[in-house]
Amino acid sequence: MGALFSFVAVILLILLAYVGVEVAGMQPIFGIVIPYAAVLTFIAGVIYRVIKWGRSPIPFHIPTTCGQQKSLPWIKQNKLENPSSSTGVIGRMALEVFLFRSLFRLSKSELRDGRLAYGSDKWLWLAGMAFHWSFLIVLLRHIRFFATPVPSYLNLLESLDGFLQVGVPRLFMTGIILLLAVTYLLLRRFYIPQVRYISLTSDYIPLFLIMAVASTGILMRYFFKVDIVGVKELTMGLVSFNPTIPKGIGVIFYIHIFLISILFAYFPFSKLVHMGGVFLSPTRNLANNSRMVRHINPWNYPVKFHSYEEYEEEFRKKMKDAGIPVEKE
Amino acid sequence: MAKVPKPEELSKIDYKPSKKRWMDTPVEFKEGMFCHGTRAKYLETVGFPNPREWSSKDEDWKLPENWKEIVLEAIKERLGKYRSFRLFMDICVRCGACADKCQFFLGTGDPRNMPVLRAELMRSVYRRYFTAPGKIMGRLAGGRELTYDVLKEWWYYFYQCSECRRCSVFCPYGIDQAEITMIGREILNLLGLNTDWIAGPVANCYAKGNHLGLEPHTIKSNIEFMLDDIETITGIRIEPTFNRKGAEILFVTPSGDLFGDPGTYTCMGYLMLFHELGLDYTWSTYASEGGNFGFFTSMEMAKRLNAKIYAEAKRLGVKWILGGECGHMWRVINQYMDTWNGPADFLEVPVSPITGSRFDNARATRMVHVAEFTADLIKQGKLKLDPTRNDHLKVTFHDSCNTARGMGIFEEPRYIIKNVCNHFYEMPEDTIREKTFCCGSGAGLNAGENMELRMRGGFPRANAVNYVHQRYGVNMLANICAIDRAALPTLMDYWVPGVKVTGVHELVANALVMKGEKERTQDLRLEPLPGKEGAENV
Ligand code: SF4
Ligand code: SF4
Numbered sequence: 001m002g003a004l005f006s007f008v009a010v011i012l013l014i015l016l017a018y019v020g021v022e023v024a025g026m027q028p029i030f031g032i033v034i035p036y037a038a039v040l041t042f043i044a045g046v047i048y049r050v051i052k053w054g055r056s057p058i059p060f061h062i063p064t065t066c067g068q069q070k071s072l073p074w075i076k077q078n079k080l081e082n083p084s085s086s087t088g089v090i091g092r093m094a095l096e097v098f099l100f101r102s103l104f105r106l107s108k109s110e111l112r113d114g115r116l117a118y119g120s121d122k123w124l125w126l127a128g129m130a131f132h133w134s135f136l137i138v139l140l141r142h143i144r145f146f147a148t149p150v151p152s153y154l155n156l157l158e159s160l161d162g163f164l165q166v167g168v169p170r171l172f173m174t175g176i177i178l179l180l181a182v183t184y185l186l187l188r189r190f191y192i193p194q195v196r197y198i199s200l201t202s203d204y205i206p207l208f209l210i211m212a213v214a215s216t217g218i219l220m221r222y223f224f225k226v227d228i229v230g231v232k233e234l235t236m237g238l239v240s241f242n243p244t245i246p247k248g249i250g251v252i253f254y255i256h257i258f259l260i261s262i263l264f265a266y267f268p269f270s271k272l273v274h275m276g277g278v279f280l281s282p283t284r285n286l287a288n289n290s291r292m293v294r295h296i297n298p299w300n301y302p303v304k305f306h307s308y309e310e311y312e313e314e315f316r317k318k319m320k321d322a323g324i325p326v327e328k329e
Numbered sequence: 330m331a332k333v334p335k336p337e338e339l340s341k342i343d344y345k346p347s348k349k350r351w352m353d354t355p356v357e358f359k360e361g362m363f364c365h366g367t368r369a370k371y372l373e374t375v376g377f378p379n380p381r382e383w384s385s386k387d388e389d390w391k392l393p394e395n396w397k398e399i400v401l402e403a404i405k406e407r408l409g410k411y412r413s414f415r416l417f418m419d420i421c422v423r424c425g426a427c428a429d430k431c432q433f434f435l436g437t438g439d440p441r442n443m444p445v446l447r448a449e450l451m452r453s454v455y456r457r458y459f460t461a462p463g464k465i466m467g468r469l470a471g472g473r474e475l476t477y478d479v480l481k482e483w484w485y486y487f488y489q490c491s492e493c494r495r496c497s498v499f500c501p502y503g504i505d506q507a508e509i510t511m512i513g514r515e516i517l518n519l520l521g522l523n524t525d526w527i528a529g530p531v532a533n534c535y536a537k538g539n540h541l542g543l544e545p546h547t548i549k550s551n552i553e554f555m556l557d558d559i560e561t562i563t564g565i566r567i568e569p570t571f572n573r574k575g576a577e578i579l580f581v582t583p584s585g586d587l588f589g590d591p592g593t594y595t596c597m598g599y600l601m602l603f604h605e606l607g608l609d610y611t612w613s614t615y616a617s618e619g620g621n622f623g624f625f626t627s628m629e630m631a632k633r634l635n636a637k638i639y640a641e642a643k644r645l646g647v648k649w650i651l652g653g654e655c656g657h658m659w660r661v662i663n664q665y666m667d668t669w670n671g672p673a674d675f676l677e678v679p680v681s682p683i684t685g686s687r688f689d690n691a692r693a694t695r696m697v698h699v700a701e702f703t704a705d706l707i708k709q710g711k712l713k714l715d716p717t718r719n720d721h722l723k724v725t726f727h728d729s730c731n732t733a734r735g736m737g738i739f740e741e742p743r744y745i746i747k748n749v750c751n752h753f754y755e756m757p758e759d760t761i762r763e764k765t766f767c768c769g770s771g772a773g774l775n776a777g778e779n780m781e782l783r784m785r786g787g788f789p790r791a792n793a794v795n796y797v798h799q800r801y802g803v804n805m806l807a808n809i810c811a812i813d814r815a816a817l818p819t820l821m822d823y824w825v826p827g828v829k830v831t832g833v834h835e836l837v838a839n840a841l842v843m844k845g846e847k848e849r850t851q852d853l854r855l856e857p858l859p860g861k862e863g864a865e866n867v
Contacts, residue, residue, distance in 0.1 A: 001350075005469075053419075056412040062664055062735070064497045064505060066763040069737035071690045071701050074708060075744070081763070082737040084690075102426070102501045107759055109429045109789075114340035116435065116792045118759035124426060128501070188425075195425040197346040198445050200471040202462075203423050269462055274502055277420035282413045283494075283503035288737060291694040294667050299410055303629055304376075305636040306535050308644055311615050315545050322546035324571045324614060 003190070006204035010212050010259075017258040021251045030254045031234055032243040038261035045268025046276065053280055059297040061290040064283040070292075084289045093285055097278060100128050124188070131181035134174040135210075137161060138217075141172070145235040169221060179214045182207060206272055209263050216256040226250040333361060333781045336824055340788065344429070346440040352453070352473055356441070356482045358386070361781030363485055364774075366390070367528035372521055374532035375630065379521025385484070392520050397475055401458055403516045404451075408459065414512050417504045418455045421445060427496040427504070432766045433489050436785030441486050444496035444506040450483055451513055484522050487513040489782060491771035492625070492657075493730035498763050510772075515627040523626060526776035530622040534634050538617040539584035545571075545614035551587045552612070555597045558855065564847035567604045569612060572645070576611035577682060579642045582653025582699075583620035583811035586832075592814045594853045595654060595832025602703065602834060605843045606683050606711070610651065616641035619658035620811055624665075625773035632669040635661060638696075639670045649679035650696040654832050656771065656810035659698060660735030667694045684709040700741040700809055703837060707748045713842040718849065719750040721859040722805040724836070725797050726755070727790065727817070728765035729810035737763075742809050742833050749840035754801045760793035770816035783816065784823050791824030798825050806830045 020026045067078025079088045080095060095101040108121035140157060144150045162170040186207045189199045220226050230246035231253055237244040267273070279285065312319065312326055319326050333339070347354060363385060372380035383391045393399065408415045427444040429435060434442040441447060449471075456463030457472030466472070473479065490510040497505035517523070523531075530540035537544060543551065549571055560566050570576065580603070586596040603610055616637040623630035642650050652662060667673065676695040679688040686705045688697045706712050726746060732738045739762050746753055760766055769787025797803040806817055806828050817830040839852050850861040 049419075053412060053416055056409055056415045058412050059410060060665055060668055062413065062505070062508065064494055064503055064734050064763075065737035066498055066734070067737060068739045069690070071688075071738070071741060072686070072705055072708070075704070075740045078737070096501070096503075100501055102499055102503070103424075105499055105764075106426055109435060111340075111342060111344070111435075114337070115795075116789055118757070124424065128424075192425065193345050194428045194440065194443060195423075197351065197440055198423045198425060198428070198443065198449065200423065201469055202471055269460075271420065271422050274420040274422050277416050278502045280412065280416055281420075281503040282416075283497050283505045283508075288663075290664050290667060291662070291691045291696070292689070294671050294693045297668050300668065303633045303636065305633040305640070306538075308615050308637075308640060311538065315614075318544055318546045319572075319614070322549045324545050324549060325573065 002199060002201035003204045005201055006208045009205065010208040013259060013262060014212060014216075014255055017255040018251055021254040027245045027249075027254065028243075030258050031245050031249075032238065034261045035238060035257055036243075038265040041265040042267055045265075046273075049268050049273050050276060053277070057298045058282050058286070059299060061286050061288075061295045062282055063286045063288045065288050069288060083287050084292065085287060089285060089287050093279065096284055100125055100132075103128055123184075127181050127184045127188075130177050131185060134178040134181065137174040138172075138178055138214075141174070145232055146239045148232075148236060167222065171222075175214060175218050175221070179211065179218065182211050182214065186211070202270055205266070206263070206270060209259060209266070213256065213259045213263060216252055216259060220250070220252045220256055224250055224252050226253045333784055333823070336784075339781070339784060342436065342438040344434075344438045351440060351446065351449075352468070355478065356485055358481075358485060359781075362437075362489065362779055363782070364488060364524035364526050364776045364779050367521070367523040367525045371525070371528035371532040372523070375535050375633070377521065377523075377528075378519055381521065383521075385524075390481070390520075390522065392480075396480070396520050399519050400475060400480070400516055403519055404455065404459070407512050407516070408455075411508070411512065413505065413508045416502075417448065417509055418452055418459075420502050421448060421452065421504055423449075424501065426499050426501060427506070430496050430499045431490075431506075432493070432495070432769060432789045433491070433782075433786045436769070436788040437489075437782075441482075442489060444490075444500075444504075447486055447490055448504065448506055448509050450479070450486055451509055454479065480517075480520075480522075483513055484517055487517065488524055488774065489786075491730065491767045491769065491774055491786065493767040493771055494734040495730065495764070495767070498734060511624075511628075514625065518627050518630075524773065524776065527622050527625050527773035530773075531626055531630060531634070534618050534622060538615050538637065539587075540618060540620060540622060541584050541588050543584060543587060543617065548587060548612070548614045548617055551593075552596070552600070555593055555600060558853070559597055559601060562849060562851050562853065562855070563601070563843055565604070565843060565845060567600055569600060569603070570610075571612045571614055573611035574645050576609055576645060577648050578608065578610040579616070579638075579645060579647040579650045580610050580612055580653065581616055581619045581638055581650060583655040583658055584618045585620065585811035585815050586653060587617075589815070590854070591818065591830050591832065591835065592811055594835040595814065597853050598832065598834030598836075598838035599653060599699065601838040601841060601843065602712075605841060606706070609682065611645065611647070613641045613645070619652055619655050619662075621658060621661050622773055624657055624661055631661060631665065635666055636670045638666070639673055642673070643675050648677045649691075650676070651679075651699055651702060652696050653699050654809035654811065654834060656729035656731040656812055658811075659738070660731035662694060662696050663736045666696070681705055683711050698738060698741070700738060700745060700833060703834070704741040704744045707745060712837075714749055714837075714840045715842050716749050716751050716840050718839050718852065718858050719836055720752070722750060722831075722836075723752040723754065723801055723803045724750045724805045724807050724831075725753070725794065725803045726761070727768070727794075727806055727808045727813060728762055729808060729813055730765060730767050730771055732809060733763055733765045738809070742807070745833055746807055746836060749836045752801075754797050754803055756793040756797050760789065766790040766793065768810075768813050768816045768820060770820075771812055775812060775816045780819075784820065787816070787820040788824065791820055794821065794828055795825045798828055804828055807833055807836060809833055
């Protein structure tokens with residue numbers, strides 16, 4: 001249900017852009033107004049999110065420790081999995097953010113004749129890495145549309161990405177990897193029963209959306225060639241706040257940019273915020289040093305507890321009889 | 330006690346969720362999977378809301394009229410107080426990495442026991458009432474109305490989570506279901522929805538100082554029984570002190586060690602070790618509980634119980650505190666105590682009077698784990714040990730969830746065990762250290778009426794023990810947790826008969842060669858030592 005809904009929704013979005021541009025001739029809306037609105041929504045939404053998260057304090061230091069603590073000098077601490085210093089935390093976070101350390105731990109459990117066995121299962125890790133890294137590189141490649149002259153590191157990146165040297169225009173691997181990875185992520189939602197069970201509509205929407213963005217991009221680059229000079233004129237117009245709509249850019253471009261706009265605008269209101277959230281996660285970004293350094297809870301307040309005096313008051317006779325020292329004879 | 334099906338039946342588990350979506354599948358309360366509701370008197374002792382007589386099996390849970398308001402208000406308040414909570418409500422991508430990481434899912438196959446779904450029970454309500462898409466689109470945005478049934482579902486499933494944090498190890502964002510469960514339980518407690526097995530110990534601990542409600546003279550006499558046994562075994566009469574002012578060290582351990590074996594053997598272990606060292610320490614009958622069932626109730630309750638430890642240390646004028654073997658007690662000490670009840674500036678940075686080692690890692694909290702203390706003693710060669718006395722034991726070590734994932738004390742107990750035992754075998758890698766499985770009874774689940782849940786939740790742990798039992802003949806399961814010592818024997822008897830359970834300091838005391846002891850023929854359980862079978866105990 002959720003998958004079908006999301007699929008249909010994305011198809012409708014594509015149709016909307018198609019009709020809007022081809023039939024109604026609303027290029028300025030799809031090429032200028034919506035992208036601006038989307039970027040604004042994105043920025044405002046992300047700021048709102050981060051402020052909202054940031055406003056809630058971290059009352060307790062609750063890192064999940066995944067290795068040996070720092071204790072006696074001769075016991076080797078696991079500084080990355082159980083950091084006690086900021087350097088360690090930075091290392092741990094870097095492993096998490098760049099290499100998806102936690103997902104790398106993944107195993108699969110299997111029950112055979114009443115026995116549980118665990119096997120390593122790196123597929124999700126692999127797909128996650130492939131997806132996020134190729135997405136990042138694809139994004140970076142797009143800087144070419146927003147900068148003149150094109151920075152030289154982009155040329156380097158592109159020559160790496162296109163090192164296979166096939167096709168005209170040269171085939172970029174990342175585009176293909178992105179599409180494959182996102183397809184895998186979608187298929188596992190269909191075929192792994194538990195994952196299917198927990199999936200919500202809001203899990204399918206981004207997958208279909210990204211799939212559509214990647215597909216339109218690939219179609220545009222390799223099949224329905226668009227007027228690339230016109231595209232760059234448009235995108236440069238956007239960043240220089242001097243928007244124009246050059247004639248003759250194919251409709252596929254408008255569909256592409258419309259889908260991206262939707263993705264951007266949707267981002268702050270969806271689970272996609274995990275991208276920012278991972279940096280704030282208190283089980284990962286804190287040092288396990290709460291026995292060494294006192295941490296303050298900003299809303300700590302005094303509580304009533306059963307005092308020793310009350311206790312002795314109640315048990316004085318019994319304590320004395322048992323020879324346990326008391327304060328008041 | 331509810332009847333538990335045979336192991337052969339219980340281990341047939343179907344992990345395939347039904348076709349029907351979970352929001353449309355009503356919860357069925359299964360006998361043996363949940364606890365009794367709390368009695369009114371326990372709530373009254375600690376001044377908790379809505380004390381009344383009720384049964385978790387009843388249709389009507391006798392909630393206040395405005396329960397819904399209370400719950401929503403409580404969620405709102407906590408979203409503002411805990412970044413963890415707010416973030417964990419927002420950023421889950423439902424990747425399913427955590428799905429089969431929970432022992433309760435592995436043991437029951439119930440999809441709501443997948444950590445991600447346990448969280449969704451709360452998250453769906455969060456979306457409906459606290460996010461724009463959820464408010465507007467409801468179900469389409471994953472939102473769900475808060476109904477009486479949802480509340481019951483929370484109660485049922487938040488008390489099927491042992492707050493073990495295993496899920497958070499595998500989650501790419503570190504989403505910790507324990508945190509959500511804790512907050513969920515805290516909210517349920519605002520309506521008087523605790524379990525009897527948690528609220529009872531909390532009330533006891535509050536009024537009498539320990540879970541079991543042991544009064545001061547009983548604590549002393551329980552320990553005296555142990556001293557008699559120690560005398561029988563070693564010929565040495567030990568004389569510990571209680572509530573003694575001016576002692577150098579205050580020793581606090583979970584009260585489970587004072588009552589019922591095998592906890593008492595661990596306690597005998599401490600007594601013998603400290604005697605042999607001539608340690609200037611005292612027990613306290615007031616702060617006679619390290620374990621903290623308040624932690625399974627609400628943050629405030631946990632703080633109220635924990636406060637006694639520093640208060641007592643201050644009253645007695647000790648220099649630092651030594652803490653016994655316990656799981657969640659140590660998560661509390663490591664991650665919460667100083668923040669709640671510190672600063673402990675009336676204490677000194679702990680220094681071992683025997684070795685002179687300074688415990689810099691405890692320089693703020695000023696409380697040392699007894700395994701750190703003993704590992705240091707052994708390393709510095711301060712103990713005379715005869716590991717052959719443990720030769721009848723083939724030992725494996727179970728990392729307790731809380732000390733593993735809320736502290737990271739892995740090597741200290743292993744180092745000790747390897748020095749006091751000759752036969753030590755690790756369980757498979759996926760089941761130990763940070764990936765350890767819960768005993769199935771943590772976080773206040775070790776009641777009698779939910780025995781099936783406990784056996785199911787403990788299934789992955791038992792399975793790993795069974796592996797080393799079959800392969801190496803392991804017959805002793807060591808641990809550093811009082812709940813383990815209370816819960817694992819039942820689990821072993823059910824799944825892996827023939828494996829017994831021990832605290833690490835029982836093993837230490839068995840091997841400890843004491844000054845002036847007679848030739849030992851018995852271990853701490855008064856069973857014959859290897860090679861001494863049939864020897865007269867004189
Ligand atoms: S592993 Fe984390 S992100 Fe993935 S489903 Fe579980 S809680 Fe959500
Ligand atoms: S904290 Fe432990 S018991 Fe609770 S959901 Fe996570 S893995 Fe399961």
